Amino acid sequence: MNTQREAQGRPYRIRFDRLDVDAVHAMLVRAYWCEGIPRDTVARACAHSLCASLFCGERQVGIARWVTDRCTFAYLCDVFVHEDHRGLGLGRWLVGEGMRHPDLQGLRRQVLFTKDMQPLYAQLGFEPLATPERGMEIVRPNLYRKPAP
Numbered sequence: 001m002n003t004q005r006e007a008q009g010r011p012y013r014i015r016f017d018r019l020d021v022d023a024v025h026a027m028l029v030r031a032y033w034c035e036g037i038p039r040d041t042v043a044r045a046c047a048h049s050l051c052a053s054l055f056c057g058e059r060q061v062g063i064a065r066w067v068t069d070r071c072t073f074a075y076l077c078d079v080f081v082h083e084d085h086r087g088l089g090l091g092r093w094l095v096g097e098g099m100r101h102p103d104l105q106g107l108r109r110q111v112l113f114t115k116d117m118q119p120l121y122a123q124l125g126f127e128p129l130a131t132p133e134r135g136m137e138i139v140r141p142n143l144y145r146k147p148a149p
Contacts, residue, residue, distance in 0.1 A: 001101060007089070014094060019060070022039070025043075028063070036146060037144040045067075049065045052065075061081065061082040061090075062080060072108045072109070073109050076111070076112040081094065
């Protein structure tokens with residue numbers, strides 16, 4: 001289930017069968033939600049998730065990751081498009097194509113958390129939590145940041 005398209009004369013492809021952990025780590029290590037995340041953590045997280053990888057030519061320039069049992073539930077996280085490739089609709093395309101993956105069909109629930117991209121995800125069918133009072137969480141902000149010397 002790989003798809004492709006062009007944007008600004010450059011070829012892009014979404015793949016579910018290929019992942020460049022070094023490229024993904026290089027992107028996620030500077031994302032506000034996991035700044036400083038260790039490479040090994042990225043590798044293990046990706047190995048245990050359904051990942052949609054965005055490539056421009058042979059270079060991975062984006063990721064969308066679903067933590068899922070592939071039957072009832074999925075948590076969409078780590079959506080990132082490299083800064084040099086933003087503004088082309090690639091993030092929406094990446095998540096939209098990922099949501100079409102056979103392992104994400106018929107799920108009872110998909111969730112995500114975002115600081116500022118609610119309008120993008122609303123275009124893909126996501127809505128605010130219907131019963132936020134039922135949700136609970138344990139949050140460890142800045143878990144991967146190293147203390148200043």
